[in-house]
Structure formats: structure tokens, C-alpha cells
Amino acid sequence: xxxxxxxxxxxxxxxxxxxxxxxxxxxxxxxxxxxxxxxxxxxxxxxxxxxxxxxxxxxxxxxxxxxxxxxxxxxxxxxxxxxxxxxxxxxxxxxxxxxxxxxxxxxxxxxxxxxxxxxxxxxxxxxxxxxxxxxxxxxxxxxxxxxxxxxxxxxxxxxxxxxxxxxxxxxxxxxxxxxxxxxxxxxxxxxxxxxxxxxxxxxxxxxxxxxxxxxxxxxxxxxxxxxxxxxxxxxxxxxxxxxxxxxxxxxxxxxxxxxxxxxxxxxxxxxxxxxxxxxxxxxxxxxxx
Numbered sequence: 001x002x003x004x005x006x007x008x009x010x011x012x013x014x015x016x017x018x019x020x021x022x023x024x025x026x027x028x029x030x031x032x033x034x035x036x037x038x039x040x041x042x043x044x045x046x047x048x049x050x051x052x053x054x055x056x057x058x059x060x061x062x063x064x065x066x067x068x069x070x071x072x073x074x075x076x077x078x079x080x081x082x083x084x085x086x087x088x089x090x091x092x093x094x095x096x097x098x099x100x101x102x103x104x105x106x107x108x109x110x111x112x113x114x115x116x117x118x119x120x121x122x123x124x125x126x127x128x129x130x131x132x133x134x135x136x137x138x139x140x141x142x143x144x145x146x147x148x149x150x151x152x153x154x155x156x157x158x159x160x161x162x163x164x165x166x167x168x169x170x171x172x173x174x175x176x177x178x179x180x181x182x183x184x185x186x187x188x189x190x191x192x193x194x195x196x197x198x199x200x201x202x203x204x205x206x207x208x209x210x211x212x213x214x215x216x217x218x219x220x221x222x223x224x225x226x227x228x229x230x231x232x233x234x235x236x237x238x239x240x241x242x243x244x245x246x247x248x249x250x251x252x253x254x255x256x257x258x259x260x261x262x263x264x265x266x267x268x269x270x271x272x273x274x275x276x277x278x279x280x281x282x283x284x285x286x287x288x289x
Contacts, residue, residue, distance in 0.1 A: 065081070
């Protein structure tokens with residue numbers, strides 16, 4: 001049997017309470033309603049009892065939500081989340097297990113904390129880093145309140161929170177991950193409207209050219225010297241087929257056929273190299289055709 005003590009004018013007095021009874025004097029007396037709810041099958045009568053319990057305990061849920069105000073979420077939204085936690089607590093509560101508020105308070109609080117963890121972070125942050133953020137935030141606030149000075153250093157926060165300086169740094173970085181800036185936001189210190197988007201680089205098409213050039217190298221090495229010379233004159237010196245033909249003493253038609261055949265060989269070699277590289281990158285074993 002649990003014993004609850006309360007101070008009064010004549011000293012202290014003990015009041016026993018059993019399963020399902022209230023822990024706090026200001027809690028609504030809903031023991032009978034919970035027993036009734038457990039006995040009823042799904043239907044209008046059970047829904048009416050459930051609504052009665054929600055109405056009775058909603059002020060407590062709102063009080064819990066008020067503890068989390070000024071953390072980037074509106075109080076109205078926090079109350080909605082707390083009400084959801086209250087519904088879960090009512091639906092899962094077993095009257096024979098004890099007082100309802102002993103079960104409802106952690107259920108509602110957990111629902112609000114999950115809301116902050118899953119919905120309020122602008123960037124997805126690992127659970128461990130979120131916990132470091134909370135420890136750093138609390139330690140920094142306590143140090144400011146006790147010391148009455150400016151922002152504490154990383155070393156001071158680490159000593160106060162029993163963390164390493166690396167952990168404090170990670171937690172402080174997570175403080176800035178709760179919200180994000182728009183790419184249209186102006187860069188600090190900029191007088192000409194320079195935005196964050198202006199700092200982002202664009203895709204450089206030259207990288208694709210580098211990849212293609214490297215892939216074609218082996219195929220070019222395998223060509224006969226005359227074919228390599230023809231490709232060089234055509235694509236690097238920008239000579240016409242007729243001029244190449246005159247310089248080599250062959251027909252323009254023959255130059256055209258050599259260029260087509262050489263390009264096909266280089267292309268096949270390049271595609272074969274890229275396919276083999278893809279198989280190696282994927283960890284698979286190539287099989288002969």
C-alpha cells in the first residue's frame with residue numbers, strides 16, 4: 001500500500017491509497033469512470049465515457065504542454081500533441097495498475113518529446129547528437145544563471161556536463177540544426193543582397209569531358225599510327241577530310257572510312273572499360289559472354 005504525506009497546520013498526516021486512486025489532491029476523481037471504461041465494449045456508451053475522461057484530464061495535459069513552450073513550437077500545437085498523448089494514455093490504462101496520472105504524465109511527456117525529435121528538426125540528426133544537444137543546452141543555461149556572466153566556453157560546458165569537448169562541439173552544432181535558413185537569405189555582412197544560393201557552385205561539364213577522355217585513351221593507344229594521326233588532324237586541328245586526304249595522298253572517301261572505323265573501335269574500347277569499372281565498383285564478378 002502506498003502512503004501519501006501532506007503538510008498541514010498541525011504537522012503531517014498520512015493518507016493511504018490503493019490501485020486506481022489519485023496521487024495528487026487536485027487530480028480529478030475518475031477512478032469509477034476508468035473501471036466503467038474497462039468494462040464496456042466498443043460503442044456509443046464507451047465513447048461517451050472516454051470523452052468524459054478526456055475532458056476531465058485535458059487541463060493536466062495542457063499544463064504538461066506548457067513546460068515545453070518557447071522551444072520553437074507554438075503552444076497550441078504542443079497542446080494538440082499533449083491531447084494525443086492523453087488519448088493514448090486513456091486507451092492503454094489499466095485501472096488495477098495504479099493511479100492514472102502516474103501513467104499519463106510520462107506518456108504525454110514522451111509524446112511531446114517525440115514530436116520535437118521527429119517533426120521539429122530541420123535536419124535529420126542522430127539520436128545521440130540530439131541528446132548531446134539537450135545536455136549542452138541545459139549546461140549552458142545553468143552556467144549562465146549561476147555565474148551571471150557571458151556565454152560559457154566549450155571547456156566550461158564540458159566540465160559542467162561531464163562531457164568531452166568534442167561532444168560539446170557536436171552538441172553546439174546540433175543547436176543550429178533545429179532550424180534552417182532559406183537559400184534566399186542574405187549572407188551576413190553583405191551589402192549587395194548576396195544570398196546563400198549565390199555561394200553554391202554549379203555543375204561543371206568539364207568533369208564529364210575528363211571522364212570521356214580518360215576512357216578513350218586506351219582505345220587511341222591501340223590504333224595504328226596513321227589512324228591516330230588522322231583523328232588528331234580531324235578533331236584537334238579541325239582539318240577537313242579533303243585536306244587530310246591531300247596531305248596523306250589518299251582519297252577523301254578512304255579518310256571517311258578510316259575515321260568511322262577508328263571512332264567505332266575507340267568507342268567500343270571505352271564502353272568496355274566503363275562497364276568493367278562499373279562491375280568492379282559494384283563488387284560483382286564478371287562472366288564471359
